Amino acid sequence: NAGVTQTPKFQVLKTGQSMTLQCAQDMNHEYMSWYRQDPGMGLRLIHYSVGAGITDQGEVPNGYNVSRSTTEDFPLRLLSAAPSQTSVYFCASSYNFQAAQETQYFGPGTRLLVL
Amino acid sequence: AQSVTQPDIHITVSEGASLELRCNYSYGATPYLFWYVQSPGQGLQLLLKYFSGDTLVQGIKGFEAEFKRSQSSFNLRKPSVHWSDAAEYFCAVFSDSSYKLIFGSGTRLLVRP
Numbered sequence: 001n002a003g004v005t006q007t008p009k010f011q012v013l014k015t016g017q018s019m020t021l022q023c024a025q026d027m028n029h030e031y032m033s034w035y036r037q038d039p040g041m042g043l044r045l046i047h048y049s050v051g052a053g054i055t056d057q058g059e060v061p062n063g064y065n066v067s068r069s070t071t072e073d074f075p076l077r078l079l080s081a082a083p084s085q086t087s088v089y090f091c092a093s094s095y096n097f098q099a100a101q102e103t104q105y106f107g108p109g110t111r112l113l114v115l
Numbered sequence: 116a117q118s119v120t121q122p123d124i125h126i127t128v129s130e131g132a133s134l135e136l137r138c139n140y141s142y143g144a145t146p147y148l149f150w151y152v153q154s155p156g157q158g159l160q161l162l163l164k165y166f167s168g169d170t171l172v173q174g175i176k177g178f179e180a181e182f183k184r185s186q187s188s189f190n191l192r193k194p195s196v197h198w199s200d201a202a203e204y205f206c207a208v209f210s211d212s213s214y215k216l217i218f219g220s221g222t223r224l225l226v227r228p
Contacts, residue, residue, distance in 0.1 A: 004158075031214070040124070042205055042218040043159075050214060058215060090158060092216075104216060106151075106158040 004107035023091030032074040036087040119219035136191040138206030147209035
C-alpha cells in the first residue's frame with residue numbers, strides 16, 4: 001500500500017490563480033479530510049468526506065472547494081488563490097470515522113506559497 | 116464547542132530527562148483523545164489514543180498519556196527523552212457528533228544534548 005499520497009509537494013502561485021491539490025489513498029478508506037497547518041494554530045479542518053459523493057465543511061472552508069467522485073481521490077481546489085492561503089496542507093484518511101477508534105492516516109503534505 | 120488547549124508552545128529538555136506535555140480539552144461527552152507527533156518536514160504520526168477503559172494509555176516510542184476526567188486533561192509523558200524525540204506534538208479530540216478531529220496548536224519539543 002502506498003498509503004495517503006499528495007501531489008504536488010510544493011507549489012508557488014500568484015494571487016488569483018487556481019489550482020488543485022491532489023490526494024489519493026489506496027486503503028479503501030471511506031473518510032477523507034483536508035487540513036491546513038499554520039504556525040501557532042495547529043491543524044484546522046477545511047473539508048471532509050465520509051464517502052464517495054458526500055462532503056461537508058470543516059472549520060475553515062472559505063476559498064476551498066472539494067468533491068469526492070471516487071473512494072480513492074479527494075482533491076482540494078483553490079479557485080482564486082490569496083496570500084492568506086499560504087500554508088501547509090495535509091490530507092488524511094481513515095476506514096470509517098463514524099467509529100471513533102479509527103486512526104487517521106496523514107499524507108506527507110503540500111507546501112503552498114501564494115504571492 | 117469542542118476545543119483543545121496545549122498551553123506550552125515550546126519545551127526544552129535535556130536528553131535523558133523526563134518529559135510531560137500538557138493537553139486540556141473541552142468536550143461535553145466522553146472524549147476520544149489522541150496524541151500525534153510531527154517530525155520536521157513530515158506528516159503526522161499517531162503516538163497513542165484513548166477511548167475508554169484504563170486511563171493510562173501506552174503508545175509507541177515509549178510514550179504514555181494519562182486521561183484525567185476531573186481535570187479535563189490528557190498529558191503526554193516519557194520517562195527518558197532521546198534526541199530523536201525532538202518534534203512537534205499535537206493533542207486532538209474527536210467529535211463524534213460532527214466526525215471532526217480537532218487539534219490543539221501544538222508543542223514544539225527541543226532536546227538538549
